[in-house]
Amino acid sequence: MPEHLYSQEAEQSVLGCMILDSRTIDYIKNLNGDDFYYESHKDLFNSIMLLNKKNKPIDLVTIVEQLKSIGKLEDVGGISYITSLSTIVPNTSSIGHYIDIVKGFSDKRRMIIASYKFIENIRGGKDIDSSLEIFEKSTNIIDEVKEYNNTLDYIMSNIFDKLNDKPQEKIKTNIAIIDKHTNGIGKKELIAIGAGSGVGKSAIALKISIEAYKKGKKVMIISREMSKEQVAERIILSETGISKLDYENRSFTESDWVKLTNTMSNYYTKNIIIDDQISTIQGIKRAIRVNKPDLVIVDYVQLLTPSSIKDTRERQVAELSRELKNITLDFGVPVIQLTQLAEKGNGNFRPRGESYTRESRAIYHDSNIVIYLHRVTEEKELNEAYKRTIFNERGSFDDMKATIEAQGIKGNKFLEIIVDKNRNGTTGSNYYWFKGSDLNYYPIV
Structure with missing residues (x-):
């Protein structure tokens, strides 16, 4: 030596x-x-x-x-x-x-x-x-x-x-029901957001990313479902309000061009990192060491590559979730893991508890906070929504159903955002429109 x-x-x-x-x-x-x-x-x-x-x-x-x-x-x-x-x-x-x-x-x-x-x-x-x-x-x-x-x-x-x-600064989501019960996302927390296909789990994660960035935070998005260009385009749509159809057809008004220019200028930044190549836990760790983000989003956990291909699928996903939890503790950074929901029979039943996280219940157990996005379609759940929303004051139950149907034709989905688990706080839910054209969530008012 x-x-x-x-x-x-x-x-x-x-x-x-x-x-x-x-x-x-x-x-x-x-x-x-x-x-x-x-x-x-x-x-x-x-x-x-x-x-x-x-x-x-x-x-x-x-x-x-x-x-x-x-x-x-x-x-x-x-x-x-x-x-x-x-x-x-x-x-x-x-x-x-x-x-x-x-x-x-x-x-x-x-x-x-x-x-x-x-x-x-x-x-x-x-x-x-x-x-x-x-x-x-x-x-x-x-x-x-x-x-x-x-x-x-x-x-x-x-x-x-x-x-x-000063009190610990948490990352606010700007989604009222989530911030009400969690007071925002804290360091060392693992948050699971579960939803079925097309319900908007990637959109809500992107919305949280944008809110964090606007508050001066550095965000890293590990995207295994979309390319980095697609994620960036979603940011553009969300911020400009331009419809996906108009964007794809390049059908822009003069006002649209102003919005596009301003948005792309505002997001010309190194504080949002989008990586569509990382597929392993080790890769995520390396990226965190290099980029030192304030928030990490994994879209989505079941698409990551496990360390052992010999284990059962349930054990593979459980290991991935556990490793993401370890990352929050080892690096002191919050991680949002998106997850598909398990199929439950023929009905579109309201998710709750551990059995709805697809392929492994460990996702639910490892997470400090579990949020479900649920598209409300079942008669019983629609009745509950009617009682809890402004629809009750504005018209009949059938009027509400007609409004939901009309909004659906426009591409807007009637959702319940559910804070189902919160290790250090309360739980609850509220109803929102998910507007697919600009990937935003609007409370029922």
Whole structure:
């Protein structure tokens, strides 16, 4: 190992501080024996830490006896070397600095070894994703540091320090029923949005993306259902109000051209990333590291590629959902996973609970918030909608059905947006028109 990748003096100083003053061991949290380059220093460090764990005094006599008991005294240089360590430390109060040096060199060595192994795996024929996963597991330097911040005293202190700060800024969806019950989307939350085909799950995710972007957030959309050009065109339609038919036929008025120009200018940005090539969890992780988004949207989870093709489909989808949940915790970023709904007999029944997420109930269980989009067509549900909406004041039940039918001819769907699960809040639902021409949701008023 090149000389610049270790410091004998720093390792000696750490050990010297521990021998001179056992109270300095309290500062040793993210350091372990393997962080020392010299084998003799590893043995000496481990012996001191073992004595400390056993609540035994730490001095020259106890250290020597411990090393003798494991046959390592001569290996570390004998009594004379241990004695010399306590004489080379200028100041025990600088132990934090010495630890940082030792840990820094240890991290560099680990990264180099892992990099060599990564290259060997690639040359040996392993695919990139699995090789990267091995690399990440062998270089979990950040995770090691984090785990020492898990004691309740640290957590309570951190919470207390934040009490005078502004409340956590959540990402508002600008869809009243969702924001009412969730107060917006928070960091480390996994949100599942489920709907049948053509009901508008991609549209609602896109609407949330636009709202987040307008609030200064960086959004990353993983699209496995549409190309990145199609997603961008949906943004244009949603913001301009131009119908899909007019857009496809390039039938634009002078006013449309003004809207198009303004919209494309407003969205000429690097803060919305649309990737239609990523298909794996590892790919999503890499993209998050590179782009550092404030919100990630996966459209949709069942279209991602699982790590094992041998597992049952239910287990594959469960693993994908679990990994997306882990991403929210590891990166501190909210993730919205879109999901198809399971077919339930012949009727278009109102979804509720875990059994409606297609191919795996884990999607429901892993998510902090589950939102269903339901097209209301069944007689019983229409009756319920009539009682709960302004239709009740404006006319008869048959009048409402006639309005829904007329709107349907125009391409507008009568939907119930349902907040079915909310781990940290309330649940509820309300009714909306989904206007397919501009991909927007309008409350029934």
